[in-house]
Amino acid sequence: MKKLCNIVTLILSLILSVGVMTFADACHNKMMGKWMHCHYVQMDVFYIGIGLIVVSLPALFIKNEKIALISAFVQMALAVVAILLPGTIMDMCMMHTMRCYSVMKPFVTVMGILVIISALAGEIVNLLGGKQQK
Amino acid sequence: MNRFLKGHVIRNIIKRPVRSVGLAALVMLLSFSVFSGTLVIASMRNGLGSLKDRLGADIMVVPYEATTKSNLENIILQGNTGYFYMDSSYLKKIASIEGIGQISAQFYLASTSSGCCSVPVEIIGFDPDTDFTIQPWIKQSYHKELKELDVVVGNDLNAFVGDTLTFYGVDVHVAAKLDKTGTNLDTAVYTNESTIKRLIQSSLDKKMNNFADIDPDKVVSCIMINVAEGYTIEEVLNDINIHVRKVEAIKTKNMISGISRSLSGVSDVIGILVIVVWILALVIMIIAFTVSSMERKKEFAVLRAIGASRGRLAGLVMGEGITISLIGSLVGIVLGTLLILPFSNFLEEAFELPFLLPKITIILLAALMSAVISLVAGSLACIIASYRISRIDTGLILREGN
Numbered sequence: 001m002k003k004l005c006n007i008v009t010l011i012l013s014l015i016l017s018v019g020v021m022t023f024a025d026a027c028h029n030k031m032m033g034k035w036m037h038c039h040y041v042q043m044d045v046f047y048i049g050i051g052l053i054v055v056s057l058p059a060l061f062i063k064n065e066k067i068a069l070i071s072a073f074v075q076m077a078l079a080v081v082a083i084l085l086p087g088t089i090m091d092m093c094m095m096h097t098m099r100c101y102s103v104m105k106p107f108v109t110v111m112g113i114l115v116i117i118s119a120l121a122g123e124i125v126n127l128l129g130g131k132q133q134k
Numbered sequence: 135m136n137r138f139l140k141g142h143v144i145r146n147i148i149k150r151p152v153r154s155v156g157l158a159a160l161v162m163l164l165s166f167s168v169f170s171g172t173l174v175i176a177s178m179r180n181g182l183g184s185l186k187d188r189l190g191a192d193i194m195v196v197p198y199e200a201t202t203k204s205n206l207e208n209i210i211l212q213g214n215t216g217y218f219y220m221d222s223s224y225l226k227k228i229a230s231i232e233g234i235g236q237i238s239a240q241f242y243l244a245s246t247s248s249g250c251c252s253v254p255v256e257i258i259g260f261d262p263d264t265d266f267t268i269q270p271w272i273k274q275s276y277h278k279e280l281k282e283l284d285v286v287v288g289n290d291l292n293a294f295v296g297d298t299l300t301f302y303g304v305d306v307h308v309a310a311k312l313d314k315t316g317t318n319l320d321t322a323v324y325t326n327e328s329t330i331k332r333l334i335q336s337s338l339d340k341k342m343n344n345f346a347d348i349d350p351d352k353v354v355s356c357i358m359i360n361v362a363e364g365y366t367i368e369e370v371l372n373d374i375n376i377h378v379r380k381v382e383a384i385k386t387k388n389m390i391s392g393i394s395r396s397l398s399g400v401s402d403v404i405g406i407l408v409i410v411v412w413i414l415a416l417v418i419m420i421i422a423f424t425v426s427s428m429e430r431k432k433e434f435a436v437l438r439a440i441g442a443s444r445g446r447l448a449g450l451v452m453g454e455g456i457t458i459s460l461i462g463s464l465v466g467i468v469l470g471t472l473l474i475l476p477f478s479n480f481l482e483e484a485f486e487l488p489f490l491l492p493k494i495t496i497i498l499l500a501a502l503m504s505a506v507i508s509l510v511a512g513s514l515a516c517i518i519a520s521y522r523i524s525r526i527d528t529g530l531i532l533r534e535g536n
Contacts, residue, residue, distance in 0.1 A: 087292075094255070095321050096290035097479055106476030113472070 002068070003060065005122030009075060009115055010056040016082070016111040017049030024107035026092070026100035038092040038100030041085055045108050048082045052115065068126060075119040083112035143453040153426055154458055160422065161462025161508050162469065164415040169470040169504035171408040175401045176496060177478065181316035181488025182390070182397055188319050189386045190267035191236075191358035192367045195228060195374060196220070200356075201382040216256075217242040219345055219353035224381055228357055231373050233365035238264035239354035241330045245301045245323075246342060255291065256322040257301065259330025267358050268324055276310030280326045284309040290320035290479070299323070302336040316482060316490025359383075396487055412511065419515035427451055427519040434523050435531040448520035452513070455520075459512025463505045471501075 020026075026038035052075055059071040086092055086105040093100050147154045197220040222239065229237050241259035260268045262279065272286050280286065285306045287293045297308040306329065314320055325333075334350040337343040345353075361370050367385055374383035427434075434447050442450075474481070475491065482489035491497070 092292065094292050096292065097318075097321055097483060101292075102477070102479035102483055106480065109476050110472045 002122050002126045005118050005125060006056060006059045009118045009122065010053060010060065012111055012115050012118060013049055013052035013056055013075075016108065016115070017046055017053065019107055019111065020045045020049065020104060024103050026104045027098075036093055036100075037090070038086070038098075038104065041090045041092055041100065042104060044085055044090065045082050045104075048078050048085070052078050052082075065126065069123065072119045072123045076116050079112040079115040079119070082115075083109050142450060143457060146450075146454055147457060157419070157422055157426070157455075157458045158462035158465065160415050160419050161459045161512050162466040164412060164511055165463035165466030165504045165508035166470050167408050167411040167466075168507050169467050169500055170474050171404045172500045172504065173470065173474045173492075173497065174481065175404055176492045176500065177316070177474075177481075177489050178397050178400060178485070178487055180492050181482070181490040182393060184315040184490050185317045185319075185390060185393070185488045188267070188271060188315050188317065189390070190270070191386055192361045193359040193371055193374070193383050194386055194389075195224070195357040195359065195378075195381050195383045196355070198380050198382050201384065217244055217344075217355060219348055219355055220381060222352050222354045224378065225354060225357055227378055228359070228374060228381075231370065231377065233362050233370040233373065234359055235362035235365075236264070236266045236358075236360040238266060238358050239327075240265075240268075240356045240358060241327065241334070241353075242355040243301075243330060243334055243337065243343075257285075257330060257333060258322050258324050259327050260324065261327045265358075266360060271312060272310065272324065274313050278309070280309060280329075282326075283307055283329050283332070285323050285325040285329065286310045286312055288312055288320040288322050288324075289314040291323070301333050302340055302342060304333055304336050306333075314490060315488070316478075317488040393487060400485060400487065412507070416511050416515065419511060420518055423451075423455055423515045423519040424522065427523050431523075431526055431531050434526060435528045438526070438528040439532065444524040447526075448524040451520035451523050452516050455512050455516030456509065459509050460505075462512070463508035466508065467501045467504055470504075471497075 020042050026042040027036050055071050055074045055078065059068055062068070081089070086100065086108055092098075092105070096102070197218050200218040225237070225239050228234065238261050240261075243257040243259070245255050245257060258268070262269065272280075276286060283304070283306045285299065285308055287299075287308055287310075289312055291311075293299055293308050293311070295308055295310060298305050299308060300306070301323075306325070312320070312324070331350040334343065334348075338346065338348070338350070359370065361367050367387075371383045371385055374381070434450075437447060437450075438444075475497075478489055478491050492500075
């Protein structure tokens with residue numbers, strides 16, 4: 001079950017990274033030859049997604065409980081940062097009807113929440129399994 | 135025995151994950167479609183109501199050119215930026231017509247897109263002494279009078295109280311942010327007559343206004359009218375169109391009739407889809423519950439042999455079905471919440487219709503209703519399966535096995 005949660009977190013991280021660069025990107029075009037603020041938010045979310053993938057991978061193969069716990073906490077922290085990046089930590093475009101607000105921000109929020117739930121569920125299952133074994 | 139059966143329900147669900155997840159997914163589909171369909175229809179109706187409230191006048195009078203270019207509906211309803219002007223003497227002329235209850239002028243100006251991340255926004259000016267459409271809306275979030283160079287911003291603009299915005303080189307102060315309406319009026323900036331006249335003058339000085347030869351003190355963009363009691367909108371509308379030249383009086387209800395028609399069409403399609411999904415899910419659930427129960431005839435026969443009554447067996451099947459339905463309906467509601475609530479702005483753009491999420495109490499009510507409908511559908515599907523299981527011939531089934 002814990003492994004299933006790790007796989008789900010990895011898939012969610014992949015969807016987050018690929019999503020912000022493709023179907024849920026911030027802006028389609030450069031405006032007046034420059035990228036808008038939201039493009040840099042999109043890139044930062046992409047790097048966080050890559051970070052989540054990197055953190056999720058060892059948790060799949062290493063069975064050490066301490067490493068698994070640290071990995072879950074790092075995943076949750078990265079997901080929180082990803083949720084807060086668009087619009088809270090970094091500024092985005094002028095209107096909330098623009099793509100960065102109407103598509104990218106909700107997509108990142110939903111994926112971030114799902115990553116947190118998945119990482120948390122994995123850790124709870126792990127803790128319960130550990131208690132039962134004792 | 136009772137405790138054994140209760141434990142048996144949970145164990146059966148956990149030990150047959152594929153069957154349980156499959157059945158829960160069906161209920162989830164049902165609950166998701168009912169919840170999200172209800173929420174989308176309610177949000178569209180809410181948005182249309184909000185738009186009707188915000189237009190707030192019976193008649194709008196605009197320069198004739200504005201209507202021929204179909205500018206007006208684009209600016210008011212689609213959120214496009216644009217402006218047009220007519221001589222302010224029309225205000226006096228129209229005010230003298232019989233049947234006018236309230237009358238007030240409005241002024242339009244579009245900002246320029248400046249810098250890397252700013253986009254043009256519509257700036258709407260009003261006369262604070264006579265306005266009856268914008269000020270009641272502003273009063274919901276700002277109770278003081280707007281001072282010179284104060285502006286109020288729509289809810290969808292990324293500007294906040296205390297911010298300074300620059301339009302045509304003039305710094306204006308954000309005094310308040312309006313409540314969300316779910317329409318394109320959320321992307322406009324509102325200010326008083328003196329401030330917008332200063333902005334129009336500045337746009338003329340910078341040669342960035344399409345109307346190079348106007349005097350901001352002698353023009354208005356639009357005249358809003360409420361008809362006096364005892365008169366009909368049509369009477370006053372015809373009077374203006376017959377007696378005042380070079381302007382066009384428009385009934386605001388006609389402006390939103392297109393939106394009402396689209397809304398009704400979308401509501402009907404969503405309603406039909408929800409009903410189709412409901413019937414399909416119910417039929418599939420009945421088949422799935424019955425088939426999966428009949429596959430377990432031997433298990434039930436053994437339970438009968440060790441003393442479980444027919445009622446207990448029916449209860450076991452019902453218990454499993456209701457537990458799975460409850461899990462499925464909750465997941466469906468959570469999924470609907472995650473897809474509809476955060477993506478409301480995207481849905482507004484996609485449907486090209488006003489979209490204003492209902493109050494939290496209405497959302498909770500919709501969630502409760504969806505859960506109940508899904509549970510009822512799940513229970514209905516189980517009743518047939520549990521009836522058939524309660525009728526099984528224990529001896530025959532056990533002998534069949536041998």
